[in-house]
Amino acid sequence: MDEREILEKLNPEQQDAVRTTEGPVLILAGAGSGKTRVLVHRISYLINVCGVWPGNILAITFTNKAADEMRSRVDDLIGFGSDRIWVMTFHAACVRILRRHAEELGYTRYFTIYDTDDSLSVMKDIFRLKKIDTKRIKERQVLSMISSAKNELISPENYASAAGKDFFSRQVESLYAEYQSRLKANNAMDFDDLIGNTVKLFKEHPEVLAIYEEKFRYLMVDEYQDTNTAQFKFVSLLADKYRNLCVVGDDDQSIYKFRGANIRNILNFEQIFPESKVVRLEQNYRSTGNILNAANNVIRNNRGRKAKKLWTENETGAKVRFRRFPNSFDEAEFVADEIRSIVREGGSEYRDFAVLYRTNAQSRLFEEKFLLMNVPYKLVGGVNFYARKEIKDLLAYLKTTANAVDDVASTRIVNIPKRGIGQTTITKILSYAADGGLSFYEAAKDADRIGSLSAATVKKIRSFTDLIEELKEDAKELSVSALLRKIVEATDYENMLREQDDEDVVADRLGNIEELVNKAIQYETENENPSLSGFLEEVALIADIDSVEDGDDRVLLMTLHSAKGLEFPNVYLTGMEEGVFPGMMSLNAESPLEEIEEERRLCYVGITRAKKRLTMTAAGERMVRGNVERHPVSRFVREIPRDMLDNGLPESGSGVRLKAPSAAIPGFREAVAAPPPKYDNPYIRREKKEPSKSAPKPFAGLDYKVGDRVRHVKYGTGVVTEIREGKRDYEVTVDFQGWGSKRLLAAFANLVREE
DNA sequence: CCATCCACGTTTTTT
DNA sequence: ACGTGGATGG
Numbered sequence: 065m066d067e068r069e070i071l072e073k074l075n076p077e078q079q080d081a082v083r084t085t086e087g088p089v090l091i092l093a094g095a096g097s098g099k100t101r102v103l104v105h106r107i108s109y110l111i112n113v114c115g116v117w118p119g120n121i122l123a124i125t126f127t128n129k130a131a132d133e134m135r136s137r138v139d140d141l142i143g144f145g146s147d148r149i150w151v152m153t154f155h156a157a158c159v160r161i162l163r164r165h166a167e168e169l170g171y172t173r174y175f176t177i178y179d180t181d182d183s184l185s186v187m188k189d190i191f192r193l194k195k196i197d198t199k200r201i202k203e204r205q206v207l208s209m210i211s212s213a214k215n216e217l218i219s220p221e222n223y224a225s226a227a228g229k230d231f232f233s234r235q236v237e238s239l240y241a242e243y244q245s246r247l248k249a250n251n252a253m254d255f256d257d258l259i260g261n262t263v264k265l266f267k268e269h270p271e272v273l274a275i276y277e278e279k280f281r282y283l284m285v286d287e288y289q290d291t292n293t294a295q296f297k298f299v300s301l302l303a304d305k306y307r308n309l310c311v312v313g314d315d316d317q318s319i320y321k322f323r324g325a326n327i328r329n330i331l332n333f334e335q336i337f338p339e340s341k342v343v344r345l346e347q348n349y350r351s352t353g354n355i356l357n358a359a360n361n362v363i364r365n366n367r368g369r370k371a372k373k374l375w376t377e378n379e380t381g382a383k384v385r386f387r388r389f390p391n392s393f394d395e396a397e398f399v400a401d402e403i404r405s406i407v408r409e410g411g412s413e414y415r416d417f418a419v420l421y422r423t424n425a426q427s428r429l430f431e432e433k434f435l436l437m438n439v440p441y442k443l444v445g446g447v448n449f450y451a452r453k454e455i456k457d458l459l460a461y462l463k464t465t466a467n468a469v470d471d472v473a474s475t476r477i478v479n480i481p482k483r484g485i486g487q488t489t490i491t492k493i494l495s496y497a498a499d500g501g502l503s504f505y506e507a508a509k510d511a512d513r514i515g516s517l518s519a520a521t522v523k524k525i526r527s528f529t530d531l532i533e534e535l536k537e538d539a540k541e542l543s544v545s546a547l548l549r550k551i552v553e554a555t556d557y558e559n560m561l562r563e564q565d566d567e568d569v570v571a572d573r574l575g576n577i578e579e580l581v582n583k584a585i586q587y588e589t590e591n592e593n594p595s596l597s598g599f600l601e602e603v604a605l606i607a608d609i610d611s612v613e614d615g616d617d618r619v620l621l622m623t624l625h626s627a628k629g630l631e632f633p634n635v636y637l638t639g640m641e642e643g644v645f646p647g648m649m650s651l652n653a654e655s656p657l658e659e660i661e662e663e664r665r666l667c668y669v670g671i672t673r674a675k676k677r678l679t680m681t682a683a684g685e686r687m688v689r690g691n692v693e694r695h696p697v698s699r700f701v702r703e704i705p706r707d708m709l710d711n712g713l714p715e716s717g718s719g720v721r722l723k724a725p726s727a728a729i730p731g732f733r734e735a736v737a738a739p740p741p742k743y744d745n746p747y748i749r750r751e752k753k754e755p756s757k758s759a760p761k762p763f764a765g766l767d768y769k770v771g772d773r774v775r776h777v778k779y780g781t782g783v784v785t786e787i788r789e790g791k792r793d794y795e796v797t798v799d800f801q802g803w804g805s806k807r808l809l810a811a812f813a814n815l816v817r818e819e
Numbered sequence: 820c821c822a823t824c825c826a827c828g829t830t831t832t833t834t
Numbered sequence: 835a836c837g838t839g840g841a842t843g844g
Contacts, residue, residue, distance in 0.1 A: 126834070155834055180833090198839095202828095255834055322832060423831050425835095445833085486820045605834070625832045647831055666832080689829070690835050824842080829835105 065141070067113045070105055074098075081343040082106045084310075085114055085282070088303070088337035090330070091312040094374040095359070095672035096350025096631065099312050100130075103284055104137045106310065107149065110282055111142060118148040122280040122302070125153055126287050128605065130629055134286070150280070154295050155255065155605050158262040161276065162253075168269055169261055174467045174597050176252045177604035181451055182472045183207055183243075183254050190242050201235070210240050214256035215292040215324030217263060220244050250503070251469045259294040266301045277305045287629075288313030288333075292324035300336075309337070315370050316363050319625060319666045331370065348374045348672075350631055352381025355678050358704045359671040365703055366661045383710040384671075385679045386640070386701055392429055392686035399636050399681065400433040403619055406634075407439075414440050418620045418632040420670050422645040426638065427621050434619065444622035450603055454561070454573045455580055459603065461551045462544070464505060465535045466596045471497075471504040474532075478508070481560040484524045492516050493525070505532065531555075544599045545584035552577060624670045635674035637667075640682040641695035667700040773818040781818055 071079045078098060081091050082105050093099035107123065110116040123138075125131045135151045142149075150157060159177070166173045178186070187203040190196075213219075218226050220241035224233055247253060253261060266273040283303050285291065288311035291299070303309035311333065318327045334340050348356055356376050363369070389395040403417050419430055424445055434441045450459070457480055463473035471494075479485045490504075496514045497507035511517055511525040531554055539547055552558065557577070561570045587602060588594045620632070624645075639645050645667070650659035671678060682697050701709075772784050786797040 128834090153834070258834090319832075320834095323834080425830070428835095482821085484820070488820075623832065649831055687835080820844105822842100822844085824840100826840085827838090829837090 065108060065112050067109070070109050070112065074102070074105060075347060077343055077345050077347070078102050078105075081345065082109050084341050084343065085110055085116075085308065087307055088333075088340035089310040090288075090333045090337075090340055090342045091310065091345060092342065092370060092372060093312050093314055093345040094348060094372060095314065095317065095669070096348040097345035097374070098349055099286070099345060100134060100137065102345065103286060103312060104134060104141055106284070107138055108141045111145070116282060118142070118145040120279060120281045121284070122150045122157065122282070123152075123284040124157060124286065124299070125151070126290055127629070128153055128156070130286060131156070153605065154298070155258050158258040158298070159601060159605070161262055162258065162265065165265055165269070165272055168272065169265055170248065171251055171253070174251065176250070176463055176467050176470045176473070177258065177601060178247065178252050178254045178472065179451065179604060180207070180255075181456065182252070185472050185476070186243060186246050186250075187239070190239060190246065194239075194242075196235075196239075201232075206236055206239050207243075209236050210243060211254075211256050212324060213240065214254075214260045215294050217260060217294050217297060246471075249469070250471050251467055252472070256294070259292075259298055263294055263297045263301065266298070273301060277302050281306045282308045283310065285309070285311045286313075287317075289315050289318035289327060289330045290320045290325045291329050293326050293329075294324075296326065296329045307337070307339075316366070316372075316665055317628065317669050319628065319662060319669060321662050331368070344372060346372055346374050348376040349378070350675055351376065351672060352378050352676060354381050354383055354708065355671060355674050357708060358384045358678065359668055361705060361708070362664060362671065362700055362703045363668040366664055368661070382677055383708060384704060385677075385710045385712065386681070386704075387679065387712050388682045388684065388697060390684050392426075392639075392683040393433075395638060395681050395683040396429040396433040399430065399638065399679075400437045400439050402679075403634075404437050404439050412633070413617050414619045415617045416633040417636070418622070418627065418630070418634070418673065419636045419638060420622060420624050420627050420673070421638045422624060422647055422666075424623055426644075430621050430638075434621075440616075440618040441621050442616065442618040444620060444626050452573075452576055454557070454576055457557075458548060458551060458577065458580060459600065461535070461555070462547070462596060462600060464532055465539050465547070466600060468505040468532070468536075469503040474503075474505045474508070478504075478525075478528050481555050481557070483528055485521070485528070489517065489521055489525070505529070539596055543584070543588050544594060544596055545581050545588060547596070548581050548584055624666050627673050628669050631673055631675055633674075633676045635670070635678050637670045637678065637680045638682075639686075640680045640698040640701050641686075642698055643693065643695045644686070644688075645698055645700070664700060667698075 071082065074082060078101070081089065081102050085106070091099065091102065093102070103123065107121060110121060111118055123134060125134060131152050138149060138151060139146050150160075152160070162169075162171075162175070163173050166175055184203055184207065187207055191198060191203055213223055213226070216226075220237065223237045223240055247257065266276070280302050283299060285299055290313075299309065299311075311330070313330050315327060315330050318325060318330070321327065334342060351359070353376055356374055356378075360373060387395075387398065389398060399419055403414070406412050407414055419441075421427060421430075427443055427445075431441070431443060433439075450456070457477060460473040460476040460480075463470050464477065468474065475490055475494075478490065492514060493507045493511070494504055496502075496510070497504050500507065500510075502510070507514070508525050509529045511522045511529070514522075517525070534554075535547065535551065538550055542550065558570075558574065561573055583603070584599060587599050591598065620630075624637075643651065646660050646663035650656060650663050653659040680701055682695075682701070685692050685694050687693075770784050770786060773781055774784055783799050784797070785799050
């Protein structure tokens with residue numbers, strides 16, 4: 065592939081970005097402006113035109129999915145030698161470096177990676193030991209402070225000087241120190257350590273840094289706006305010598321401040337690298353004109369951003385739609401129902417749709433309606449697959465087998481299945497371990513030397529250590545998947561599940577286990593030298609979004625955060641309400657202005673996911689943590705000029721004809737026409753009136769009313785308890801004898817009034 | 820040591 | 835509404 069071929073499919077700015085190979089480059093890439101395309105072509109240009117050796121290139125992303133995508137596009141474009149390029153996430157790259165140099169930092173190369181759950185159990189242990197009252201500080205709170213410190217490269221030693229000398233900071237400081245020493249004793253690193261320890265390695269061992277700065281002469285960082293201080297340091301250390309650092313990002317899509325992302329990394333790039341060149345990619349190839357306009361109108365309300373304006377040559381397309389429903393059930397039903405009808409009409413597939421929301425908790429309603437309406441969906445996020453109990457149990461067995469020093473893993477499973485080893489015994493073993501400088505597992509093997517344990521208890525412990533010893537032997541010959549099967553069998557895991565869970569839960573968990581075995585098999589076939597620790601590593605760094613495959617035809621349900629980097633023909637942006645999105649946390653924050661700007665960027669990300677059609681929805685009422693809340697329409701909706709929105713109000717000659725006046729339900733569909741918002745108090749309840757339930761009045765087109773007895777073909781007879789106006793039909797709630805309360809759509813239910 | 824029941828707090832977002 | 839963790843009793 066020659067220069068002309070590489071450049072011919074790129075616009076002038078993209079070409080500029082690709083051809084600027086030397087020195088620091090900042091590529092400001094708006095949403096949908098083809099930044100992955102630029103990165104991939106730039107790699108190809110480096111190799112084919114500049115003659116760079118593929119092994120000298122490091123391309124960093126945040127998610128495995130992004131890395132996989134870039135890898136496969138690079139493979140397609142380059143072919144030979146492309147496997148020598150490092151295309152991976154920050155975490156994966158750091159792990160790879162750390163494995164090689166773990167000894168320099170006092171770890172072994174078999175160190176384990178702790179997820180947040182593991183960190184939590186370590187911290188709980190520390191709290192127990194130090195007898196800290198969880199009423200005053202919570203483990204999670206301390207962990208998040210530690211995490212922020214690590215993101216800023218603040219070590220336990222200099223924590224106090226950074227945070228202050230008050231009692232609280234002192235306490236966190238000592239907890240941080242204790243936490244860190246435990247991780248080290250367990251030969252474990254948490255996510256933040258992976259970055260932080262690599263930076264530490266580079267700083268303390270210049271000879272190691274020399275290897276990698278020599279190796280990675282060309283660095284590329286995707287989603288640069290999301291880098292934190294530690295990641296920035298990692299990159300700048302590597303780039304310091306040759307200065308061929310190309311970062312790609314969009315300050316308007318910075319949405320990870322909460323986990324330490326430092327937006328100044330991108331805003332100040334030109335100050336930090338004065339000789340840098342800036343390339344702006346502002347042509348959008350993804351969305352229609354209307355969608356892009358909406359996005360521009362929302363994001364322009366933010367201060368402190370790099371000036372830019374996306375434009376497109378794409379068609380204007382349909383107006384962005386906004387619909388407001390009486391409650392969140394109706395909202396979910398509308399979305400499910402509409403997707404189903406559109407797909408049934410033909411021309412679209414389920415995979416063309418995504419439903420986005422602010423928090424994972426909002427997914428449930430959609431799941432229920434989708435299930436009910438037989439719309440295939442895939443839920444992304446929520447409880448991570450690898451965070452499920454059964455998976456963590458089995459992984460803990462694997463971890464104990466691979467790295468017997470990992471106390472978190474071994475204490476987790478010492479009594480799974482029940483072996484009669486309780487907290488008291490564990491504490492005794494742990495204190496023996498502490499005295500002798502041993503790990504929990506080593507101490508357990510010495511059980512007969514622990515005076516305070518009875519002979520019966522020693523025997524129970526023996527049954528555990530014998531099993532682990534056996535597994536260690538097996539691990540030498542068996543594949544990971546075979547080892548997993550062996551563990552399931554030896555622990556009689558299936559029967560254990562049956563004893564403690566309901567039938568359907570058991571089926572679910574067994575399915576998950578089977579899936580884990582499949583992952584292992586997949587790992588074995590995809591890797592040249594599969595190993596137990598290799599598998600554990602891969603599994604530790606995986607996120608839920610990574611499992612989204614193009615193959616299956618389903619609607620995707622996910623948070624706005626998970627959606628970053630993806631695109632869909634049709635997008636539903638749901639829960640557009642003050643207090644939901646922007647979330648109440650941002651509204652009540654110390655510096656709401658800043659936080660709301662972050663929410664607005666999130667909204668911008670959401671809008672720009674849509675290619676053809678964007679629908680925003682809101683609910684007048686929704687359940688939040690068990691109680692009903694009423695929220696006004698999100699300010700983000702109002703930031704889109706009214707004439708650019710299709711708000712569903714009957715216009716001349718178009719719109720849905722309502723069977724009953726919409727005024728029957730206050731606030732319904734009136735949002736856009738409502739008076740301007742009062743920004744100072746988003747919680748004003750502007751809709752005080754409840755739909756009157758006292759006097760059941762007949763609804764047009766129905767021959768029954770609340771209180772009537774009706775007959776249903778499947779459920780028999782029941783009493784109508786509620787009738788509500790849905791999007792295109794009435795929603796009737798009926799209390800059936802023997803079936804309980806059911807919510808039905810009048811048109812489908814065919815209810816007949818009983819005399 | 821274990822099973823069961825109740826109270827509590829929890830929720831942004833994720834590598 | 836839900837899950838966790840603590841208290842209680844077996």
